[in-house]
Amino acid sequence: xxxxxxxxxxxxxxxxxxxxxxxxxxxxxxxxxxxxxxxxxxxxxxxxxxxxxxxxxxxxxxxxxxxxxxxxxxxxxxxxxxxxxxxxxxxxxxxxxxxxxxxxxxxxxxxxxxxxxxxxxxxxxxxxxxxxxxxxxxxxxxxxxxxxxxxxxxxxxxxxxxxxxxxxxxxxxxxxxxxxxxxxxxxxxxxxxxxxxxxxxxxxxxxxxxxxxxxxxxxxxxxxxxxxxxxxxxxxxxxxxxxxxxxxxxxxxxxxxxxxxxxxxxxxxxxxxxxxxxxxxxxxxxxxxxxxxxxxxxxxxxxxxxxxxxxxxxxxxxxxxxxxxxxxxxxxxxxxxxxxxxxxxxxxxxxxxxxxxxxxxxxxxxxxxxxxxxxxxxxxxxxxxxxxxxxxxxxxxxxxxxxxxxxxxxxxxxxxxxxxxxxxxxxxxxxxxxxxxxxxxxxxxxxxxxxxxxxxxxxxxxxxxxxxxxxxxxxxxxxxxxxxxxxxxxxxxxxxxxxxxxxxxxxxxxxxxxxxxxxxxxxxxxxxxxxxxxxxxxxxxxxxxxxxxxxxxxxxxxxxxxxxxxxxxxxxxxxxxxxxxxxxxxxxxxxxxxxxxxxxxxxxxxxxxxxxxxxxxxxxxxxxxxxxxxxxxxxxxxxxxxxxxxxxxxxxxxxxxxxxxxxxx
Numbered sequence: 116x117x118x119x120x121x122x123x124x125x126x127x128x129x130x131x132x133x134x135x136x137x138x139x140x141x142x143x144x145x146x147x148x149x150x151x152x153x154x155x156x157x158x159x160x161x162x163x164x165x166x167x168x169x170x171x172x173x174x175x176x177x178x179x180x181x182x183x184x185x186x187x188x189x190x191x192x193x194x195x196x197x198x199x200x201x202x203x204x205x206x207x208x209x210x211x212x213x214x215x216x217x218x219x220x221x222x223x224x225x226x227x228x229x230x231x232x233x234x235x236x237x238x239x240x241x242x243x244x245x246x247x248x249x250x251x252x253x254x255x256x257x258x259x260x261x262x263x264x265x266x267x268x269x270x271x272x273x274x275x276x277x278x279x280x281x282x283x284x285x286x287x288x289x290x291x292x293x294x295x296x297x298x299x300x301x302x303x304x305x306x307x308x309x310x311x312x313x314x315x316x317x318x319x320x321x322x323x324x325x326x327x328x329x330x331x332x333x334x335x336x337x338x339x340x341x342x343x344x345x346x347x348x349x350x351x352x353x354x355x356x357x358x359x360x361x362x363x364x365x366x367x368x369x370x371x372x373x374x375x376x377x378x379x380x381x382x383x384x385x386x387x388x389x390x391x392x393x394x395x396x397x398x399x400x401x402x403x404x405x406x407x408x409x410x411x412x413x414x415x416x417x418x419x420x421x422x423x424x425x426x427x428x429x430x431x432x433x434x435x436x437x438x439x440x441x442x443x444x445x446x447x448x449x450x451x452x453x454x455x456x457x458x459x460x461x462x463x464x465x466x467x468x469x470x471x472x473x474x475x476x477x478x479x480x481x482x483x484x485x486x487x488x489x490x491x492x493x494x495x496x497x498x499x500x501x502x503x504x505x506x507x508x509x510x511x512x513x514x515x516x517x518x519x520x521x522x523x524x525x526x527x528x529x530x531x532x533x534x535x536x537x538x539x540x541x542x543x544x545x546x547x548x549x550x551x552x553x554x555x556x557x558x559x560x561x562x563x564x565x566x567x568x569x570x571x572x573x574x575x576x577x578x579x580x581x582x583x584x585x586x587x588x589x590x591x592x593x594x595x596x597x598x599x600x601x602x603x604x605x606x607x608x609x610x611x612x613x614x615x616x617x618x619x620x621x622x623x624x625x626x627x628x629x630x631x632x633x634x635x636x637x638x639x640x641x642x643x644x645x646x647x648x649x650x651x652x653x654x655x656x657x658x659x660x661x662x663x664x665x666x667x668x669x670x671x672x673x674x675x676x677x678x679x680x681x682x683x684x685x686x687x688x689x690x691x692x693x694x695x696x697x698x699x700x701x702x703x704x705x706x707x708x709x710x711x712x713x714x715x716x717x718x719x720x721x722x723x724x725x726x727x728x729x730x731x732x733x734x735x736x737x738x739x740x741x742x743x744x745x746x747x748x749x750x751x752x753x754x755x756x757x758x759x760x761x762x763x764x765x766x767x768x769x770x771x772x773x774x775x776x777x778x779x780x
Contacts, residue, residue: 149769157494159469160760161487162503164443164461168219168228169427171437175241176429177226178439178460179204179216182470182488182738186215188228188239188246189465191445193431196456198464200244204228207235207248211255214471219427220262222270222285229259229272236272236283250290252281265308265328273303273315280306280315280326293331297322301625305355307348312366314353316343319574319625323355323362336368341380342573349386352407356381356394363407374411381412383438385428393436395425398507398527398545402436402448419446419455422507422527423489442489442505469758471738476513476520477753478535479746483760484520486510491533494760504538506531511739512556514565516585523553523567530556530565530583530590543588550579550592552623554739555604555660559614562640566614570601576622576629578602580614580638596645597636599629603673606663612640615668617658633658635668635682649687651680660740662701664708667691669722671710673698679710679722691724700740704752707767711741711754717774719743719754721767729765732774734758 168179176191189201206212211233218229226239227249234257236249252259252274261273270283278300282291293313296303302318312325314336321339323346326332339357346355348366355362361374361381382397392405392412400418405411424441431437436448443465448455461467474486485492488509493502508524515521520533521543528551530543546553551572558565565583578601579594596602600618607614616636620628632650635658639646651670659673667690668682677695682688697714701722708722709729717733720726733741734757743765744753750766756774763772 149764149766153764153769153772154756154774155762156756156759157762158501158760159492159758160475160485160755161470161472161490161492161758162467163470163488163490164459164465164467165441165470165488166439166443166460166465167215167217167426167441169439170219170221170226171427171429171431172221172224172226172241175199176437176439176445177219177221177239178445178465179219179228180465180468181215181441183466183468184212184214186213186228186230187466187468188216188226189460190241191460191463193437193447196445196458196463198460201464201466202239202244202246204230204237204246205248207233207251209233209235209251209255216259218259218262218272220264220270222264222268225285227262227264227270227285229262231258232256234259234274236270238285249288250283252290253277260302260304261306263306263308263313265313266310269308269328271306271308271313273306275303276301278303278317278319280313282313282328293326293333296324296326296333299625299627302342304342304344305346307346307353309348309366314346314348314366316346316355316357318342318344321357321574323353323357323364325353325366325368334368336366337362337364337371344380345382345384347384347386347392349390349392352390354384354386354392354405356384361394361405361412363405372407374405374409377411383425383428385430385436387430387433393428393430395428395438397424398422398529400425400440402438415450416448416453416455419448419457420444424526471736471758472755473509473511473738474513474522475742475744475753476515477744477746478515478520481535483744483753484513484533485760486513486522493538502538504540506533506540507542509738511553514556514558516558516565519585521556521558521565521583521585523556523569525553526551526572528553528569530567530588532585543583543585544590546579546581546590546592548579548592548594549573549575550581550594552601553581554602557605557607557614559607559609559640561609561612564640566605566607568602568605568616570603570619571623573623574625576601576620576626578619578622580605580616582640582643591643593638593643596638597634597648600634603658604660606661606668608663613646614638614640615661615663617661617670619657619673621656628656632656633672635661635670637684647687649682651682651689652678652692659698660700660710662703662708664703669701669708669710671695671698671701671712677712677714679726681722681724691722693726695720695726698740699737700742702743702745704745705748705750709743709745709752709765711743713737713741717741717755719752719763719765719772727767728771729767730763730772730774733761733763734774
């Protein structure tokens with residue numbers, strides 16, 4: 116679809132503030148009234164053509180989709196800019212199913228793909244069109260983040276969560292593991308290889324290392340100020356992106372140069388035969404040029420795809436730079452003139468498909484908004500029509516204020532507004548302060564402010580509460596509001612001017628926690644201070660969601676067997692607790708508390724002094740928290756059935772609702 120420049124990124128919004136309806140009395144109900152159809156489905160909730168891996172070989176490009184099951188590998192003719200062939204990557208023998216392939220490389224005329232969330236290696240032969248599963252580099256939940264081919268065709272893979280580099284020899288199928296590269300490292304996010312070494316960028320520890328391909332010896336070449344997300348090699352030098360710094364170092368570790376970036380970071384690099392480095396910046400998506408000795412990269416072109424993530428850069432001849440955009444695009448830049456051409460890959464013939472949604476928002480009587488990867492899908496409740504428009508990232512949560520929705524965007528940490536009448540997008544600003552993972556957003560009608568709970572990206576612990584003025588875009592960031600913890604959730608008590616915060620001792624991951632138990636904190640919006648903080652359950656480390664209702668704070672823990680609690684706010688002690696099938700998002704409706712959870716097939720519960728099981732079989736296909744969005748004055752809630760948008764009857768007086776496989780496809 117046509118691309119229009121976006122003024123800014125980020126945060127979509129959630130729910131219309133409606134008058135609180137009194138709880139309905141549990142009057143007797145005819146059994147037959149619960150026996151009719153209780154699930155309606157409306158097709159895929161979020162459709163995607165997003166890509167992760169990309170490679171160029173001769174006159175063709177190869178891209179791998181993100182979020183579809185199974186993933187699509189598509190071949191694109193660079194002359195016509197059309198998809199000429201596509202194949203699906205088959206499910207391998209390991210538990211789990213591939214949903215994408217970040218890692219791509221070409222060796223011996225064949226295309227290799229490393230997948231997630233099962234870290235498997237595949238080969239596509241352009242000559243025959245055949246796809247083969249070659250190896251598994253870990254268990255379900257892992258990633259092959261990067262692949263690189265050495266001059267002799269040997270492949271090197273960077274993996275997660277074990278933080279290793281593995282070698283694969285195409286001629287023999289032999290696999291070699293180079294072991295732990297840095298204690299506690301989870302991500303080898305990027306690799307490059309030459310005749311002697313493989314070079315790895317470590318995301319948690321921010322190290323650039325060289326591994327001798329013969330001996331396996333590991334040598335640190337540079338320590339970056341942040342995680343290293345991309346590397347490229349040429350001649351006797353390595354260049355790597357580390358936060359707002361470009362590292363340029365000789366392959367023996369000498370002559371290390373740290374070149375500051377004006378703003379943002381670099382997400383893709385490629386090197387021309389003459390040593391010129393071409394790069395794209397995030398979050399804007401602009402194109403830059405750099406040569407060793409330059410004081411800073413030089414911008415040479417505006418963003419070919421505004422505020423998009425660039426997955427791969429490649430040179431086609433001497434004068435054309437080709438880029439692949441994460442939202443599902445390919446562009447070519449004429450280096451002589453600065454002119455570019457953009458191609459939407461769905462329009463070019465890339466098969467699209469349903470993805471795991473990020474967020475949902477019901478505007479009662481009007482529309483259901485579903486946030487996906489760089490796109491928003493909307494179902495108009497008045498006409499039944501669907502539409503789709505681009506947003507600058509992944510809307511992790513949405514909230515409504517008047518005629519606008521506000522979205523919290525990953526990976527930029529930006530807050531955006533979306534006009535309900537026109538779909539116009541406006542950026543309010545970026546959270547900054549390392550807060551690139553905004554998890555929860557609410558609207559405070561008393562102060563007319565947006566409240567955002569966030570976590571850092573990478574090996575940092577402290578999250579933040581951000582208070583955003585939706586009119587001016589002014590943002591007050593309270594980093595470390597729960598010391599030593601990030602924030603996963605918040606819940607507003609507008610009448611008392613208190614926002615309650617749910618902590619996570621693991622932060623961005625990859626760093627040793629300094630706390631052992633997740634905290635709840637009460638933040639006074641009038642004084643902008645923490646009134647009190649308590650650890651409700653010792654040893655439970657992550658609150659996935661919290662919700663205040665009736666003098667109790669309900670909380671769902673993420674990593675602790677689906678544990679839930681109800682904390683008495685007056686005494687700050689746990690009044691009720693129990694176990695669910697997994698974690699998810701809490702909501703209140705008609706005087707009751709509900710939660711939708713992952714695992715066990717996807718479930719919904721009512722919480723009071725105990726958990727009452729209301730529905731099962733909804734599927735485990737949310738990307739973030741499973742959610743429920745109730746229609747006012749009704750027990751019908753908008754949710755997911757598999758990856759389909761669904762409206763389900765969750766009347767607490769009815770028997771357990773079991774969604775059939777046909778309803779969850």
